[in-house]
Amino acid sequence: MTEGARAGDDVNVAQAGEPEAASRREPGDVLVRVRGLRKHFPIRSGMTRRRAGTVKAVDGLDFDIREGETLGLVGESGCGKSTTGRMVMRLLEPSEGTIEFGGRDLTRLSRGQLRPLRRDFQMIFQDPQSSLNPRHTVGTIVGLPFRLQKVTPEGGVKKAVQELLELVGLSPEHYNRYPHEFSGGQRQRIGIARALALRPKLVVADEPVSALDVSIQAQVVNLLDDLQSEFGLTYLIIAHDLSVVRHTSDRVAVMYLGKIVEIADREDLYSSPKHPYTVALMSAVPVPDPARRESRDRILLKGDVPSPMDPPPACRFHTRCWKAQDICKTQEPPLAELTTRHQVACHFPENMPTEDGAGEAVLLAKPAPADAVAAGEGAEAVAETSAEAPAETSADGAAEPVAESSTDSPAETPAAASPKAPDEAPGKDTPPTPAP
């Protein structure tokens, strides 16, 4: 958390006075803009390689990642989140859509044109066993970015690599060691050092901690946090573990069957999830307190995730949704901004603000004490953006049955973000109070 890292985007002077808000960086300009992103994998069969079907792994994504923020991408396995990450890295060619990085559309560039740009976006891989070449020393692995991008760091590659190793909490003496001599957590640190070698702007982390022991996960997540504030990194973190995403992300996008069903600021999403799928997902988070565990509503979805080869028409979640009605089978709900900075693709969203300004019953979400730090800041961010983004909110008109109930008057905006405030009182589920 160095001051220097923040200096570049200290646009919001108003916030500087508040120490807690200052500890988290304010998002800057849009760094990554994804529009209409699709990836369809053809299924071929038989001798003639006839096209027998298509897996719609990713089917139309729109999202932005702002400079300095962390976007978490969650969803069940097979929902297309890893595919999305790989397309942003252009390890997979998108079937359709654009990915703008710093204003340039990556999807139109050839491999050769893309090569020099690659130093600005790097990836941290899921499996530290397979992400490091077993035949290379740590020095070779972490030095590879310099060699491939033909960058000569000051003082030579070896010195730069040793500094990187120190940065991620490894000993520079490990330079000549081989990956198999390290534990999983250490290997993941090596992978992080490699990703940071060229000081990228964006880091895509695909399940960065899911292969690690739980006791190591916290270390690695905190390391990612520290590095973000030190270098002003922007993260796209892909994970299925809601706790990890909650801990790391500023904004969270929930995916289901190749589509984003909900995207919102972290606190907003965890305190008042609006899409039924998100609500169900949240209810599945294990609660470590046995007393509370009894009282919570565990929503069990019926059936399996439908095949992405033949996704259900209109709303893809209607086959498993307890609120589904006829309109859900015929008309696809657009991803619309129902409350400020909270986009949901649902005809019948949950936890919508009612007349008196409070949210419906807030489910389960019990933030850890430290999360309260971000709460105040989250509300501020909301207030600030609501003023500048009337164009975005106009999209609401498209969601007919919902549009009436989701009024975007400034008076209600803080209320949408407020329900965490009561939770600061530990252990008790006090009903949410209206905002002053």
Add this chain to the structure above:
Amino acid sequence: MTAPIETTGVAREAHPEAIADAAGARIEGRSLGQIAWARFRRDRVAMAGGVVIIFMVLVAIFAPLITDVIGGGPTEYHDDLLDPVLNIPTGSFGGASWDHPLGLEPVNGRDIFSRICYGARISMLVAFLATLLSVVLGVVLGTVAGYFGGWVDGLISRAMDVFLAFPLLLFAIAIGSSLQGEAFGLHGDTLRITVLIFVIGFFSWPYIARIVRGQTLSLREREFVEAARSLGATDRHIIFKELLPNLVGPILVYSTLLIPTNILFEAALSYLGVGVQEPTASWGGMLSAATPRYQDAPMFMVVPGVTIFITVLAFNLLGDGLRDALDPRSR
């Protein structure tokens, strides 16, 4: 809950191993190759195989020097040591003596030991060069097929099927007999050896290529390949720097196992008269010459047979040992 505990700032202190290591002086890692070598050295059977092979190679290289001391030249006729009536060597064990430790040929009276030494040159030369040729072809085509996939893979894989289905022995005999005399500016034994090497090499590459293709297919899905690609690595870099170092193990093992096959194949071709011709010595040729006389001169047949057997066995033991050392999971 799997939630990471909120310990911002603690991360840096949480590496006892880093601290411990920093205290130690120089840290030199052991590569997988070094570990495999340590494992291999403990495998006595494989080591014995290796010793036998080194011995055979030395015999082949220094055949003229050895036969100067024992046995004499491979084309020296010792008629005086043959029984004038039966044309078989006098004395027991095919006329074995201090001068001729493995006895003499019937009819010609040439020294068997020196012919075995010279035969080793042909066998080793043909087997090693043919294996080298097939390894080069197999590795190149196998990696290309596995890495690029698609129609390239289809083409190469079908070619492999064709080569494996080819009636190799018949083809070799046909080519061997049609290339008598002079061809490609070569003649005599040089031509025949070259033909043997190319025929054997061209037809055994699919064995290597299949292994390499399979390994490449699984390796290219590993995340370190994606990591290299995300850094902007070229296909060249990925194949040579990322994939090939990981393929060395299987390539080494299967080459070692291909050599004895090729030794046997060379012997079979020589036995059938396609290989080198008299008076040049070869193991297969000796076996072939001994077959009609196995009743009155058994040593003439036993010696080349046992030599081939020991050599092939040694290579197989070495290959198995290498496989165990390089890939402990397959044990």
